[in-house]
Amino acid sequence: MLDKKQKRHLKARAHPLRPVVLTGQLGLTEAVLAEIDRALTAHELIKVRINAEDRQARREMAQQICDRLDAELVQILGHVATLYRENPEE
Numbered sequence: 001m002l003d004k005k006q007k008r009h010l011k012a013r014a015h016p017l018r019p020v021v022l023t024g025q026l027g028l029t030e031a032v033l034a035e036i037d038r039a040l041t042a043h044e045l046i047k048v049r050i051n052a053e054d055r056q057a058r059r060e061m062a063q064q065i066c067d068r069l070d071a072e073l074v075q076i077l078g079h080v081a082t083l084y085r086e087n088p089e090e
Helices: 004-014 030-043 055-069
Strands: 045-049 072-077 080-084
Touching: 004 045, 004 072, 004 080, 030 045, 030 055, 030 080, 055 072, 055 080
Parallel strands: none
Antiparallel strands: 045 080, 072 080
């Protein structure tokens, strides 16, 4: 679990980043999860654009991603979720 200081640092690092994965009309498919997993392994800190209609659905989808991929949700702004997962190899 990230504390407030760590989240603040990660938000600052994520600010210039662009979303690297977009969820499509089908939502959270295995292919989308695999791509998010690859991006987290390569970069540790990524943004994901979640195409869901309401705020609650976006939050639930972001939480699903975090639960399935053992990642931390840094923040959600609009349709963009910032995710972090430490790379144990580095």
